[in-house]
Amino acid sequence: MENQAIQSVILDDENSTLVILDQTLLPNEKIFLRLTSQNQIWEAIYSLRVRGAPAIGIAAGYGAYLGTKESKAETYDELYEDFKKVKEYLASSRPTAVNLFWALDRMETRILKEKGKTPVEVKNALKDEAETIREEDAKVCETIGEYALSLxxxxxxxxxxxxxxxxxxxxxxxxxxxxxxxxxxxxxxxxxxxxxxxxxxxxxxxxxxxxxxxxxxxxxxxxxxxxxxxxxxxxxxxxxxxxxxxxxxxxxxxxxxxxxxxxxxxxxxxxxxxxxxxxxxxxxxxxxxxxxxxxxxxxxxxxxxxxxxxxxxxxxxxxxxxxxxxxxxxxxxxxxxxxxxxxxxxxxxx
The missing domain is CATH 3.40.50.10470 (Translation initiation factor eif-2b; domain 2)
Known part of the structure; x- marks a missing residue:
């Protein structure tokens, strides 16, 4: 099952890049885009380059992390303000898909739990939360499949x-x-x-x-x-x-x-x-x-x-x-x- 090896949303943290399979080009071209700015991530969600409610949530989680990672904030409060701007911007990309807001709200819940920590510690926590969203989705899909198979x-x-x-x-x-x-x-x-x-x-x-x-x-x-x-x-x-x-x-x-x-x-x-x-x-x-x-x-x-x-x-x-x-x-x-x-x-x- 070749396509099971295909991940449509991937974090390249070393290069502060979100890698997505551009679904607007399928089936004729299998192209992975490297998104390095919030504008590019917003456009990818809006234009359905990344689509499917769970994939949108995964992209939003990674996007919120990467946007906050760029922050030059020196205190938690400054970093949180920058995070809120990133969250608000990404949330404006698609009004119907609840996973978008669910993932962004979850990222905010995590940053609030890290209150008082250094910006570096908070950024690491956000990365961890975004990775967890992806890992949990893989398990969720498998479990849904098990229940559906029973019918x-x-x-x-x-x-x-x-x-x-x-x-x-x-x-x-x-x-x-x-x-x-x-x-x-x-x-x-x-x-x-x-x-x-x-x-x-x-x-x-x-x-x-x-x-x-x-x-x-x-x-x-x-x-x-x-x-x-x-x-x-x-x-x-x-x-x-x-x-x-x-x-x-x-x-x-x-x-x-x-x-x-x-x-x-x-x-x-x-x-x-x-x-x-x-x-x-x-x-x-x-x-x-x-x-x-x-x-x-x-x-x-x-x-x-x-x-x-x-x-x-x-x-x-x-x-x-x-x-x-x-x-x-x-x-x-x-x-x-x-x-x-x-x-x-x-x-x-x-």
């Missing part, structure tokens, strides 16, 4: 939307974790990957990494999900998420809610794979989740040699939609599988 059968057809795989996390992914773990154990699935318009994360990323890993994967356009379900090819739907509200409403890549509606119609279980870091108990329901709007050209021209829409046509391009909790069969976390009613089951996980 699946050998040979089952799996439909997935967007990319919740190894390159979106520290290892294994979330929604793809049971597929990788199953393959390691001789349990094989037939995966149908939605193309995932308009940024094609399914076509460019999921299909790429599963093919690299030797998984039986077929790419379909988003509007083909209904027919493969009707034809009996799909035994379960597995998706990742960017934020889960306290009632189980889930924000994920645009088009996810449509897949959930289809799965409900055809009686197919719809599973959300969600690290606890993406569950936001402060957010009561999906209506409270801010939906990011993206540039028009992602729809009209980004993937075409020539524009495929009339010049100047209005475009509505929301990045996410919210899947109603009533459409979700279970939410699979590293602490276990939550079933409805989610207001009760999710809070118990904490």
């Amino acid at each position: 699946l059968k050998d040979g089952m057809g799996i439909l997935t939307h967007c990319n919740a795989g190894a390159i979106a996390t520290a290892k294994y992914g979330t929604a793809l974790a049971p597929i990788y773990l199953g393959k390691e154990r001789g349990v094989n699935f037939k995966v149908y990957a939605d193309e995932t318009r308009p940024l094609l994360q399914g076509a460019r990323l999921t299909a790429w990494e599963l093919k690299e890993a030797g998984v039986d994967v077929a790419l379909i356009c988003d509007n083909m999900a209904s027919i493969v379900m009707k034809e009996g090819k799909i035994g379960a739907v597995l998706v990742g998420c960017d934020r889960v509200a306290a009632n189980g409403d889930t924000a994920n890549k645009i088009g996810t809610s449509g897949v959930a509606i289809l799965a409900k119609h055809y009686g197919i279980p719809f599973y959300v794979c969600a690290p606890l870091s993406t569950i936001d108990l402060k957010c009561a329901h999906g209506d409270d989740i801010h939906i990011e709007l993206r540039p028009d050209e992602e729809v009209t021209s980004k993937w075409y040699e020539k524009p495929m829409a009339p010049q100047g046509v209005k475009v509505y391009n929301p990045c996410f939609d919210v899947t109603d909790n009533k459409l979700i069969s279970a939410i699979i976390t590293e602490k276990g599988i939550a079933y409805p009613p989610y207001n009760e089951s999710l809070s118990k996980l904490f």
Whole structure:
């Protein structure tokens, strides 16, 4: 499984550099970018060069450390002020992905615990915290994969939307974790990957990494999900998420809610794979989740040699939609599988 050796986010501490796999160039080019400034890290998160909720959190943790490492502060208080500026700046890159804020808040909690120590000691503590975020994510993904695998059968057809795989996390992914773990154990699935318009994360990323890993994967356009379900090819739907509200409403890549509606119609279980870091108990329901709007050209021209829409046509391009909790069969976390009613089951996980 060649791609399991690929880490999409790496700290080169010796050179004060964040190394990321540029996911905007896949599948045609496998290029690692070396980011040495806060502007570059912000742009990489905003432009989806690094993407996937856990990977964004890992990048944010490393980014907060590297930004603070640059500080010339001579006291703890001065260093903390510099840290807060770094945190605020990185937090402005993506408004929907809760892992971004979760990781930055966690870094702040750590720096507050180091109050009174020297700047060098505090910087070392921040590095340690960022490394811990990455190590914990790898374990979280593996555990989610174990729980998800318990719900699946050998040979089952799996439909997935967007990319919740190894390159979106520290290892294994979330929604793809049971597929990788199953393959390691001789349990094989037939995966149908939605193309995932308009940024094609399914076509460019999921299909790429599963093919690299030797998984039986077929790419379909988003509007083909209904027919493969009707034809009996799909035994379960597995998706990742960017934020889960306290009632189980889930924000994920645009088009996810449509897949959930289809799965409900055809009686197919719809599973959300969600690290606890993406569950936001402060957010009561999906209506409270801010939906990011993206540039028009992602729809009209980004993937075409020539524009495929009339010049100047209005475009509505929301990045996410919210899947109603009533459409979700279970939410699979590293602490276990939550079933409805989610207001009760999710809070118990904490």
